[in-house]
Amino acid sequence: xxxxxxxxxxxxxxxxxxxxxEYHLAHIEDGATVGFDxxxxxxxxxxxxxxxxxxxxxxxxxxxxxxxxxxWNRVSICVVQIxxxxxxxxxxLRRMQALPKQLVxxxxxxxxxxxxVGIYGDGQRLWDSFRINLNRALSxxxxxxxxxxxxxxxxxxxxxxxxxxxxxxxxxxxSLSKELQTSNWGATILSxxxxxxxxxxxxxxxxxxxxxxxxxxxxxxIVDEDWYTCxxxxxEVELGVARRSHGYHGALGGPRMAHFAxxxxxxxxxxVASVL
Numbered sequence: 001x002x003x004x005x006x007x008x009x010x011x012x013x014x015x016x017x018x019x020x021x022e023y024h025l026a027h028i029e030d031g032a033t034v035g036f037d038x039x040x041x042x043x044x045x046x047x048x049x050x051x052x053x054x055x056x057x058x059x060x061x062x063x064x065x066x067x068x069x070x071x072w073n074r075v076s077i078c079v080v081q082i083x084x085x086x087x088x089x090x091x092x093l094r095r096m097q098a099l100p101k102q103l104v105x106x107x108x109x110x111x112x113x114x115x116x117v118g119i120y121g122d123g124q125r126l127w128d129s130f131r132i133n134l135n136r137a138l139s140x141x142x143x144x145x146x147x148x149x150x151x152x153x154x155x156x157x158x159x160x161x162x163x164x165x166x167x168x169x170x171x172x173x174x175s176l177s178k179e180l181q182t183s184n185w186g187a188t189i190l191s192x193x194x195x196x197x198x199x200x201x202x203x204x205x206x207x208x209x210x211x212x213x214x215x216x217x218x219x220x221x222i223v224d225e226d227w228y229t230c231x232x233x234x235x236e237v238e239l240g241v242a243r244r245s246h247g248y249h250g251a252l253g254g255p256r257m258a259h260f261a262x263x264x265x266x267x268x269x270x271x272v273a274s275v276l
Contacts (some may be wrong), residue, residue, distance in 0.1 A: 007172070012089065014195060025102035035203065037080075041185040079185055081198050083199075083203045090195055107135070117139070118141070118161065139161060145161070146223065147216060163178075176204055177197075
């Protein structure tokens, strides 16, 4: 079998200033679907706080200051990547040391779909760091498994997401390197290789999602978005035909981020596989 061509780095806009973030992200309007990803790094942040410690700290801040205070020395999120159908933005929050209002708008909007692999974990990071909810979060890993049940994570419960590299290989016929996933994202200055990696992840996410959408359309299938989409602010995650979720709440009623153990009807999965 011939080796696959590597996924080429797209053009991207690198953003490390608040005013640039506000300007560029303001162009993402309601009704849009975007590829969404986060690069995080816990190095140098000290020991991770327990849920109890997080809750106690938040209570102290609210009692003394009346609001939650972002502690940038404890924020694990370093980079946020957002890809539209025409642009890719690599937002270097660790260097910026500020939270753009337009980024908050995009994350919390129920009118903008955020597509990603591991996106429920990204939602938990956003809550832990900034106390913002990631709404209309669409799991590309679950969606891809719904379309290709016999090729991605076979034998695993539906709660096991397919990885982005496997999804890109089966949908786009390209290879995707994940070597830089654990590199030093907490650095003030990121290398050109890291920036290209970050841009590729969100761009490939968007490209794979659009390809899956076309595949489902060609097969003339009805696929309910509720099966693989949730709001991190929901008190209960609901997945269409199967309403079972195993997750956890953030401090003081934060997001219920899901590690789903969902069994979709076997007849539905068979119908998807039979037309691909």
